[in-house]
Amino acid sequence: MTDSPRPNGHHGTPLPPSPGTGTSTTDTPGSGASGSGKRRDAFFDNAKYLAIVLVAVGHFWEPIKDDSQFLQAAYAVVYAFHMPAFIIISGFFSRSFDMRPDRLRRLITGIVVPYIVFETAYSLFKRVVDSDPQHEISLLDPWYLTWFLCALFIWRLTTPIWKAVRHPLPLALGIAMLASASPQIGNDLDLQRVLQFLPYFVLGLCMRPEHFHLVRRRSVRILSVPVFVSALALAWPPGVLGGTGWLYHRDSAQELGAPWWAGPVMTLVLFGCCLLLTACFFAWVPGRHMWFTALGAGTLYGYLLHGFVMRAGEYRGWFEPSVLHGPAGAVAVTVFAAVLVTFLCSRPVQRVFRFVMEPRMEWAFKRDAAEPARGRGQGEKPAKQRAGETREARETQEQVSA
Template sequence: MLFAPVNPHNRPSARASPAPERTRDPFFDNAKYLLVTLVVIGHIWGSLLPAELDTVRGAYVVVYLFHMPAFILLCGYFSRGFTGRPDQVRALLARVLVPYLFFTVAYRALYTVIWGSPFELTPTEPTYLLWFLVALFLWRLTTPVWQAIRFAVPAAVAISLGAGLTGMDYELALPRVLMFLPWFVLGLRLRPEHFHRLRTPLCRAAAVVILLIALASAYVMAPSYDVRWLHMQYSNDDLHSAWPDYLVTRMLLFGASAVLVAAFFALVPTRRTPFTALGAATMFPFLTHGLLVQIGQAYGAGDQLARLGAWAVVVTPLLGVALSVLFSSAPVRRVLRPVVEPRFPRRLVRDQPKEQDRASPTRSLL
């Protein structure tokens, strides 16, 4: 699953019995499922639909303003207990690095088949959506650093803004790793009570108004807005922006994203829903839907969707929901588990000394 907490508890006494795994909060599983579905929908819009559809473009802008920040914020929130213990490193390697390497091969093979491109493996240059696994790997490794320093969020914001003023290449997806960093660090600083404060009728009503205003504004701005600002991988030179204008625009985007992220979490159901259980398996739709999107792009699915015009805003979310449900289903998980949630050989990572054992093992990393 794409998010799961790292156990932060102190070790028990020698006679203490293993503590039972904590009950899952349906709020977070609901949020995870909704976010991964928005990722699927966003990739359908970005890869299959023409930019001239202002209605779709406006919705695309709103979704991209908050869905990855919210996604990354939850990654940070569930990384709060990461200290680099051997069991945590083992989980990091198994649930992030191994799937990254497997799907790097899968995507490159697919590109060779559908586009005729040479089969070349360059693991240091993430393919398509796999940049997120590289970023998560690096972010989680640096968690102890961000937990130790003061003013971590302002420092991460400064790094993010500075990264946009450089001309770094895409090795290890560093532009995105650094530009999205503040959301991960912010997640590390959050506590359950911060989310509880959004679960009031007033916050929910305000969230609806905020989203409606955002959609209306994005629709008006859609024809002239450069969506590359939202991808967090382009420098000010790439965007043809003077550095003062770039910094101001990025800060405004941070503010707009923060408001929309809060609005999203305010609207997430807090009780169990028909899709709550799917929130425990978000890694599966995240990694696999891109293969179908790329196939659709190669074989003209975008032309069929484009004929729908503004109705594509209705049809594509339904398609995204269908794909996220399909790839989260038990049969698909059963087939893909060896490559999405593999077992990492214990002998390749040192065991935790017995005197440092924890009350319960680390749950699934993602």
């Protein structure tokens, strides 16, 4: 997620509710229960929070990692799985998406509007803070963190297609392989990343709750330790995975200085390796309610807002002091990044920025004629409760694992 060069166990944890059934996971962020009284599944909120912490830590490592081989290796390992983890969860919670008007409205208010606002804000921020008045504002060329919103919008719109085809995952892998050998795709809508990360989203669409239970067993948690140690060893420069260009999924093979056929090969290899590390990450995510569980509902806030602090540090030279390039400095930067993103996911920050991240915008849409019938299908619930369950962009906010 960068524009450079996120008692345990399966026996005691209930199955996560399935979107489209009578159980809802789209309650008010941080409340721990939905408007209908059904509780959120803590596993997914925990996974989102821990992943967003790794995203922020990875971003803050980037300016200082070149002075530490261990930091370079850790950076590569983190980048191998934090985006796949977010995208798989996003795909899993997109299984019930269709072209119903109310869901399209949430897609617009929860993804399109934040994309337009933050794409513009980041560009203006660079003009002012970096003294770069020539930096262009382009909604067709996502800059920095906004690429994920653009990608999620495209993936969600294509969800009905993936639900209709017979073999969605092999098809998505084929598209990603072709994209990795197509430098002419260009930068519009960051389509390289959209297409190369597509298999993870489609995989999430294909997953069922029991698949998450398979990786949360005690045996998997134990086996994940040597897996992560081996990954660090491979990523240790000049190890096999010393370079991180492939992990960004931003460029074709030719743009990375490799022959065209290396793109499809590396797409398959990385898909297997990244999926293995993602499974190991999920194995260590707690399934019970933790002190940080409520923060998992605010990951979109932490994701989009921490970039301003990160960019300000780069523009103003905050990472240049030599003390930050030693072991103690790396620890300090790591702690700062974790604390910062934790604060940005908190309820007070959500309340301040909700008008941008989750605008209601009833004025912009026609009334859905089928909505009263759906409301009657929910039973005679109090009007206030029904309004809370259908708040604009709430479902999208929870599905965005940014």
